[in-house]
Amino acid sequence: xxxxxxxxxxxxxxxxxxxxxxxxxxxxxxxxxxxxxxxxxxxxxxxxxxxxxxxxxxxxxxxxxxxxxxxxxxxxxxxxxxxxxxxxxxxxxxxxxxxxxxxxxxxxxxx
Amino acid sequence: xxxxxxxxxxxxxxxxxxxxxxxxxxxxxxxxxxxxxxxxxxxxxxxxxxxxxxxxxxxxxxxxxxxxxxxxxxxxxxxxxxxxxxxxxxxxxxxxxxxxxxxxxxxxxxxxxxxxx
Numbered sequence: 001x002x003x004x005x006x007x008x009x010x011x012x013x014x015x016x017x018x019x020x021x022x023x024x025x026x027x028x029x030x031x032x033x034x035x036x037x038x039x040x041x042x043x044x045x046x047x048x049x050x051x052x053x054x055x056x057x058x059x060x061x062x063x064x065x066x067x068x069x070x071x072x073x074x075x076x077x078x079x080x081x082x083x084x085x086x087x088x089x090x091x092x093x094x095x096x097x098x099x100x101x102x103x104x105x106x107x108x109x110x111x
Numbered sequence: 112x113x114x115x116x117x118x119x120x121x122x123x124x125x126x127x128x129x130x131x132x133x134x135x136x137x138x139x140x141x142x143x144x145x146x147x148x149x150x151x152x153x154x155x156x157x158x159x160x161x162x163x164x165x166x167x168x169x170x171x172x173x174x175x176x177x178x179x180x181x182x183x184x185x186x187x188x189x190x191x192x193x194x195x196x197x198x199x200x201x202x203x204x205x206x207x208x209x210x211x212x213x214x215x216x217x218x219x220x221x222x223x224x225x226x227x228x
Contacts, residue, residue: 089154
């Protein structure tokens with residue numbers, strides 16, 4: 001069964017810092033990997049989707065990379081802002097039916 | 112912009128009541144999912160559907176049931192609610208890619224937070 005691990009579990013940084021969130025998965029035969037953001041008590045907002053044939057995706061201050069062979073993905077957030085404070089979830093699809101989620105990284109950006 | 116809606120957003124109900132959580136999407140997605148998430152915990156898949164008249168149980172055993180009579184609608188029902196059902200229920204949808212596998216992006220609703228007293 002696919003296992004998805006996210007490190008660190010929690011992170012606190014001052015505003016303006018660049019930061020990296022890590023995601024690893026045990027089964028490298030994936031179809032895609034998706035990063036989400038979740039605010040307290042809310043649903044998940046899709047940030048970036050990387051197909052298995054891609055190496056990275058960028059959206060604004062966010063950049064996600066994928067290394068399928070090593071089972072790793074990173075989410076890079078440039079020039080962090082207090083509004084970036086949320087839980088960030090990584091999920092991989094390696095079977096036909098549903099994504100496997102990590103437990104998330106809880107990010108706090110302080111002014 | 113994702114167009115997937117969940118009703119109600121919040122529900123407080125007594126033990127033994129029957130409840131239905133509604134989920135609708137206007138994107139024409141074939142695949143729909145229900146996840147359960149306790150506060151601060153990870154998401155667990157409880158039901159999914161490939162399309163109309165298709166429903167499957169997920170990884171986490173659940174006493175709830177689902178139906179998929181229309182593409183856009185995927186309601187979840189609890190026949191007799193119990194305090195152990197207190198949780199947040201998240202509905203999601205995605206498009207089916209080629210070969211019957213879903214390569215598409217997953218979109219979530221805002222969630223339905225259920226409290227059973």
